Amino acid sequence: xxxxxxxxxxxxxPGGSLRLSCAASGFTFRSHAMNWVRQAPGKGLxxxxxxxxxxxxxxxxxxxxxRFTISRDKSKNTxxxxxxxxxxxxxxxxxxxxxxxDNIPSYAMDVWGQGTTVxxxx
Amino acid sequence: xxxLTQPASVSGSPxxxxxxxxxxxxxxxxxxxxxxxxxxxxxxxxxxxxxEGTKRPSGVSSRFSGSKSGNTASLTISGLQAEDEADYYxxxxxxxxxxxxxxxxxxxxxx
Numbered sequence: 001x002x003x004x005x006x007x008x009x010x011x012x013x014p015g016g017s018l019r020l021s022c023a024a025s026g027f028t029f030r031s032h033a034m035n036w037v038r039q040a041p042g043k044g045l046x047x048x049x050x051x052x053x054x055x056x057x058x059x060x061x062x063x064x065x066x067r068f069t070i071s072r073d074k075s076k077n078t079x080x081x082x083x084x085x086x087x088x089x090x091x092x093x094x095x096x097x098x099x100x101x102d103n104i105p106s107y108a109m110d111v112w113g114q115g116t117t118v119x120x121x122x
Numbered sequence: 123x124x125x126l127t128q129p130a131s132v133s134g135s136p137x138x139x140x141x142x143x144x145x146x147x148x149x150x151x152x153x154x155x156x157x158x159x160x161x162x163x164x165x166x167x168x169x170x171x172x173x174e175g176t177k178r179p180s181g182v183s184s185r186f187s188g189s190k191s192g193n194t195a196s197l198t199i200s201g202l203q204a205e206d207e208a209d210y211y212x213x214x215x216x217x218x219x220x221x222x223x224x225x226x227x228x229x230x231x232x233x
Contacts, residue, residue: 035222037168044227045160045168045211059221100173107215107222108158108173115167 002026002111004096009116016086016120022079022096022113029077030054031102035109036070036081038092038118048094049081053103063089086120093117125150125223126212133231134202142228144195144212150223152193156215159188159197162227163208171210172197199230207232 008020020036036048049070050059058070069082079096094116097109127145134140144151144159151157157175160168170179172188175195185200195214199206212225 037224044209045162045213045224047213047222047224050221061221095167097168100170100179106173107156107213108170109160109168109213110170110173110179112167112169 002098004098004111004113006094006096006113006116009094009118011119011121012086013122014087014120017082017084018086018118020081020083020094020096020116020118022081024077024079024098027098027111028102029072030074033099033105034070034072034079035097035099036079037095037097037109037112038090039095039115040089040092043092046092050105051079052105083118086118088120091118091120125216125220126214126225128210128212128225128228130226131229131231133233134199135233136202136204138202139198139200140202140230141199142197142210142212142230144197144214144225146193146195146214146216146223148193149220150193150214150216151190151195151212153217154215155190157188157190157195158213159186159195160211160213161208162211168211202232204232206230 035050098111100106100108100110159172162168
């Protein structure tokens with residue numbers, strides 16, 4: 001079964017840092033681009049960051065560029081999102097999501113994790 | 123403000139058809155055949171319903187179809203069922219700089 005399992009969310013103070021993890025199983029992790037998508041309470045989906053299957057290419061939304069770093073560990077089949085300088089506006093459920101195609105990005109996300117909640121508050 | 127524009131809500135009765143629009147620009151929806159649609163139920167992760175504008179993943183009902191005209195993509199649900207009530211989001215590739223953008227979401231109510 002193809003599965004994504006996020007972890008690492010929690011309560012953090014403004015200006016703090018957090019690292020999210022997403023453990024992948026059931027597919028060839030190294031072949032698929034991966035993404036982080038977030039959803040603030042009561043709001044819509046917002047694409048945050050993406051990374052190629054090789055890990056060489058990374059992409060960020062303007063709202064997180066320079067503060068968030070996406071990475072992947074092929075040996076552990078795990079995707080990461082390091083978040084620094086967090087603000088209240090970063091409060092959201094963070095989902096990791098797998099790109100549909102292998103080797104060539106489709107920009108469609110066919111498998112999603114259950115999400116991990118990040119709350120930025122003093 | 124979301125990059126792609128969707129109606130906040132649509133509604134229909136069981137058995138009817140509804141269409142949700144997703145308006146973008148030449149830099150996203152109109153520039154690529156890379157629009158996807160997601161269904162999200164409360165408290166759940168999104169589910170891919172349409173990719174590359176018109177294609178359905180395995181397991182998605184044929185009642186769901188996608189189309190595009192110019193800078194506007196559309197999701198049509200035919201033969202509405204109570205289980206279709208959910209939030210729907212469009213998404214598009216938007217070039218190497220912006221990369222991926224979502225619409226603001228549309229709440230579908232089955233009357």
